[in-house]
Amino acid sequence: MTTHTNIDLAIPGINCASCAGRVERALKGLGGLQDIAVSPVTKRAHMRLDGTTLPQIDAVLTQAGYPPELTTTTLDVAGMSCASCANRVQHALSARPDVVSASVNLLTNSASVTHAPGLDPAELVQTVTRSGYAAKPPDGRTTPDAHRDEALTLRDDFHLALMLTLPVFIAEMGGHVFPGFHRWLMGLAGTTPLWLAEMLLTAVVLAVPGRRFFTIGVPALLRGRPEMNSLVALGAGAAFLFSSVVTLAPQFVPAASRHVYFEAAAVIVTLILMGRWLEARAKGQAGEAIKRLVELAPDQATLIRDGRDMQVAVSNLLPGDLVRLAPGERVAVDGQITEGHGHIDESMLTGEPVPAEKAPGDPVTGGTVNGMSALTYRVTATGKDTALSRIVAMVETAQAAKLPVQALVDRITRIFVPAVMSLAALAFALWLAFGPGLAEAVVAGVAVLIIACPCAMGLAVPVSIMVGTGRGAELGVLFRRGEALQRMAEADRIAFDKTGTLTLGRPTLTRIVTAGISENDALRLAAAAEARSEHPLAAAIMSAATVRGLDLPDAQLAKTTAGRGLTARADGRDLLIGNLDALREAGVPADPALVDAADRAAADGGTPAHLAIDGVHRACFLLADPERPEAAQTIAELGHMGLRCAMLSGDLQATADTVARRLGMVEAQGGLRPDDKLEAIERMGPRTIFVGDGINDAPALAAAGTGIAIGSGTDIAIESADAVLMSGDTSGVVRAIRLARAVMRNIRQNLFWAFAYNIALIPVAMGVLVPFGGPALSPMLGAGAMALSSVFVVGNALRLRRAT
Template identity: 35%
Template sequence: MLLFTIVIVFINRIYFINGIKALLQKSPNMDTLIMIGSGASLIYGIWVVIAISHGVTNNVIGINEKYMNSIYFESAAMILTLITLGKYLEELSKGRAASAIGKLIKLKPLTANLLVDEEEESVLIVDVKINDKIVIKKGDKVPLDSVVIDGEALIDESSVTGESLLVYKSNDSKILQGTIVADGYLVARVIKLSKDSTLEKIIELVESVNMTKAPIQKLADKISSFFVPIVIFLSIATFITWIIISKDFSFALEMSISVLVISCPCALGLATPVAIMVGSGKGAEIGVLFKSATALEELGGVDVVALDKTGTLTENKPVLEFVFPLEEENEIVSIMNSLEAKANHPLAFAVGEKAYSMKLKKQEVIEFKNITGFGLSGKINGNNYLLGSRKLLLDNNVIDQGELYEKAKVAEENGYKVLYLAKDLFLIGIAFIKDKIKETSKEAIMNLKSLGLDVIMLTGDNEVVANQVKLELGIDQIFSNVLPIDKGNYITNYQSLGKKVCMVGDGVNDALALAKADVSVSLKTGTDIAIESSDVILSTSNINDLYYGILLSRKTKKNIKENLFWAFFYNVIGIPIAMGVFYSLLGLKLNPMLAALAMSFSSLFVLFNALRLKLFRKEIYEKRN
């Protein structure tokens, strides 16, 4: 038995090495408790063997009967064996908890189809360079972040961005490493190497969260630093008490060792980090990337959600919705597009997209002029055209033939931008253009409000446009004509009222507000400065993912509290039993082996409880809503 125990002690010597180091550094930890508990059992067992040998040699009567049940080699061996088994099971559970990172890594393809002199060649992705041309076929994973230069396809981005619907890609579209071509054929130009890809950044973010500590974890660490010395004191006190009461050295030693072993603060140490690990991994799966453990913990505690308008609630892509022509509509749109094609501003894109959908060709424009701030002019087929603002037409005394000015006024009051087209100083058509609200924005606002949050909008747009968005989406309060510096001031004002504020934005003008908010959120489609200023990144442009992120944050924090409760409850119950508080009354006590088993069980309970976060699904809440 002694030889067997020495072998086990040698295999598990790391506990003794770390325990002694921690003791010498005056910061005893879990390994210190294991070292003292198993070490005391081993040393006392050796002493008993020597005592028995001495007694037998010297014919001491009753020596065997006295010590036959006091050889604690099996206790030392079983303490180390059970704790090591518990550690092994912990590592298996941690592996399951960290599986999100593994899944992301597996998304990375190993090879790419390189296009060289119109011939395809399969190469390792590490051999692909920026600007190389690659071919991606149906069923293939996109090997590297690229821009499409030929072909069209439907892409499954769910594994990387969380977008559940297939996304159409054609010329100039960006495609991301790890996404899958569900249908179609693409030739693309590589724009990022694997180490700089969007997928790699997501992996780095998830890993970095696991390296940071949540505020609640710092409290647990502080408690642990006091807990271990207190346990050592209680163990000594238990030994002294039972020596006095029972006059039995081996019984007192057994009780004190049980106190040391059952009190190992494994569960307390695991309570927060394992929940953070699972929560951040689940966030990556659903398209919500937390940059730190603090962000994951605090997002669920915000009171106010402040939203930027352009690009956050809207598509940031003007759409031509209505045309009121006094001549044939196709001709009106064709002329508008022919003029706008020579300009470079967002409204030109809206007109161009409308003309493309109507399959209209551009017409030749001569004597083109860009009248800065007002509009355009040019001659088409011998006719002089003006295209632009109401002021441009009024300044040129354009005649309204069909009360189009009145229609335009109503449209402007409803948040539309209006393009006026005049032919030879007669108004012949108007077009209503709007930055289209995202399809998911209304649902997102409704969901956020259902969580009891105040939802506000901060926008640089005029009051008419802002009010229109407010009415359409049901936002609680809006602030219009807001300058970038004022956005930060509004955040500060709410904070001065004791509110925790979450700011959501995607532009350079949101950077200050994002920096001042308690929790800042940006969209992956946003500018670099917005992403750098934020604590949380939404992988898609779907603002509704913020709702799921807040739910996940709340569930993670609840899970941490459950784990901490169990860790404390376990010790509150276990330590008194191990000390023998109930022994005299109920005969209830723990031997060191059962204490080691109970300690391992408490750690596994915490791990399995944290793994319940993996059951979080968007679909569950979509059905409820």
């Protein structure tokens, strides 16, 4: 990779020549760039890197207010076996000047690279290949499928290694169990022929099932970047070479040190292969949640075409098609009921055990299961646009994320393998200088190389994330960003929006108070203005107008102001609907009688909406939005978990206070605009969770330490959040926090095991206990312990599949 790299960036924020000038000045101020050309027409910037890197360019442009559009490419990476491997691939990718960031996941064997749009993914593949690992674009298989294939290959290699190793192991170790066995064997075959047979069998073990350790580990060692395979290759290779010299040229070895360790070399490879096989099997189980989600979608559907039913592949369905849904059948893709009435089990997506009632006009989601009624629905989304596909993508994104705690692990593993090699060399030198002989020095060095296990360190965090986010999907909790797990687990405060979050979000109009206008006229004009609004209060006014059978005039110039209300023109009159602040800002004098009615409603937990016509306060609509049945229990449980609960509402302070009192909340802030909620969240600090559902909640959701969106809320709220509850049930918040805490507890357990294991056993392998009468650790036991350490970490993470 040369330093003179041409970069062409799309910068959508450029709207004029002045913008282009600011971008160009920002780039020139950075230095290390040549041939800078910024076009306000194409909204693109071209430059040649001459010492500067894309991360620096991205930071400068973002700070200037013109962030560039970047591309993210995912690669499958083969051959990674430990955290050192993942760090090496990540370092190689990040070192490219045209790459902004790279994240490598050892568990999924993948790399996610954010880079300049013009960079050919083939160049990224070459970069990974040069670092010693094979890479390619994703092949479309789910993670469990990939791990299953890997597990099958490792199983076959393990069985072959085991078959070849057993004779060697029995020949050398059988005498420890049956004292006369070794003398009998030596008398039968002779020492040299027996050692030659062991050497041949061990050579096959190393060259066939164990070849992966040498083909990956030795080149990495020669490049000066050793990793786990390098340790195994050095350890097993050293034991084999020393034993081979003793067998073929014993005159070069002191008589007291003429022992062979073929069984150690063979058993090391066999046990590590067994560990990796079990690890790959466990990894597949860790990713089963995604596979189960993918398998929810059926392969066939009953399409209605020209009045006839016909079976077609789901992949052939198009938006607008009519699909017949038989009782008990799984919904193929997202759609809207056009005929029939029944119930659909949505538990696999929402975690809700009670089937949802469906009637014409109601949405259905692909992957859910129909009840006992025949239904017909019209397709609204297919392929990657379906809710199920978006959920799968969301879970995969979260599973590939790195938590802040991972940074510490990465720093340690980056120096771990070189440190182990240094300790192995030190152990060899000390044993050679102060020990009985050369053979014991070789054994000590080999034992240190084999006992070290950065594999467990590398798996400790990502395997817990994978299982935890997968379990969350099964419970109806989707983590859009993996790092939200850590922030949610560390939170000490939680704030809720009121309408649609703690309440059902389906308010009903309970009373209309008017001044100088009839109720029907007030309702007719208000409903006309609210016709295009998505606010829950608008829906209540529209519903009341429909019940009364009112004809609505067309409204023009409708404009919504978040946290205030809307303005429109209908029947030749200027309309304003909103709260009292909206009336004051518009200069409309408030009618005392209407204000008094609004205050009484707010004191009872209701919500008033005021109507002004041609600048005169004419009506007050009193609406009631009941609390969710589970909301009080949710607040109580959160309190028991040590979280301080608060309500942030755009409703009147009196209404917010009343609802908060009913739910058992001490703190409630009412009358908040979206920017007020944002300020309140920032005051509460970074360890705050915010739960909301509306467009006006989006800024607070994005700014909170962790934002949780109610799945029944708006798309903007969901996109701004870190986690999404697939159902509107607020008890999902409790499940999400409990799961996050369980995941972080699991990660701490894994990290403790991975680090404590190495801290405790590496000194034992070096022989520090021997001078005090303690045991030395054989390379075979070291290999077994190393293999089991990774299996332990993955097995511990799998316990999260039972988390609730």
